[in-house]
Amino acid sequence: MAERDGCVPGDWVEAERVVLEPADRAAGLPEDTARQPLKMWVKGFACQSARIGEEVEVETMTGRLVRGTLTDVLPGYTHTFGRPPAELASVGRNLRVRVAAYREREGR
Numbered sequence: 326m327a328e329r330d331g332c333v334p335g336d337w338v339e340a341e342r343v344v345l346e347p348a349d350r351a352a353g354l355p356e357d358t359a360r361q362p363l364k365m366w367v368k369g370f371a372c373q374s375a376r377i378g379e380e381v382e383v384e385t386m387t388g389r390l391v392r393g394t395l396t397d398v399l400p401g402y403t404h405t406f407g408r409p410p411a412e413l414a415s416v417g418r419n420l421r422v423r424v425a426a427y428r429e430r431e432g433r
Contacts, residue, residue, distance in 0.1 A: 329398040329399065330376055330377050330398075331374065331375060331376040331377065331395075331398065332371040332374060332375055332381065332395060332398045333371065333374050334370075334371055334372060334373055334374065335370055335371065336370065336371045336398055336399065337368065337369070337370060337371075337398075337399055337400070338368070338369065338370070338371045338381065338383060338395060338397065338398050338399075338400065339366055339367070339368050339395075339396050339397040339400040340366070340367055340369075340381055340383045340391065340392070340393030340394060340395055340396060341364055341365070341366050341393050341394050341396045342364065342365050342366075342367065342391065342392065342393035342394070343362045343363070343364055344362075344363045344364065344365050345362060345363040346362050347359060347360055347361060347362055350363060365393075366393075366396065367383055367385060367391045367393060368383075368385070368400055369383035369384050369385040369386065369389075369391065370383065370384045371383060371395075372384055372390070375395045376395065377395050377396065377397075377398070378394060378395065379394070379395055380392060380393070380394060380395075381393065381394070381395040
């Protein structure tokens, strides 16, 4: 699928919005953090046509309306919880073996 540089109403999009400017951030933040604006990214359905970099209103899955700068059209999810601990890799397999043994013992 080709990348798109804009959206039409109803497209799944991502918008960026500045929540707090550096001057409005809380005291006590590390200096490098305090110099940056606090931003949020929201995914939802575009309410009007817009091009990447333009302002767009987005309706979230919960029905909230948020205005921000269009950053992506048809965005995916790229977060990760990292690699699973080795101790957890075999939990599912081991549990199935234990449940099967229990059922056999109980005659189920």
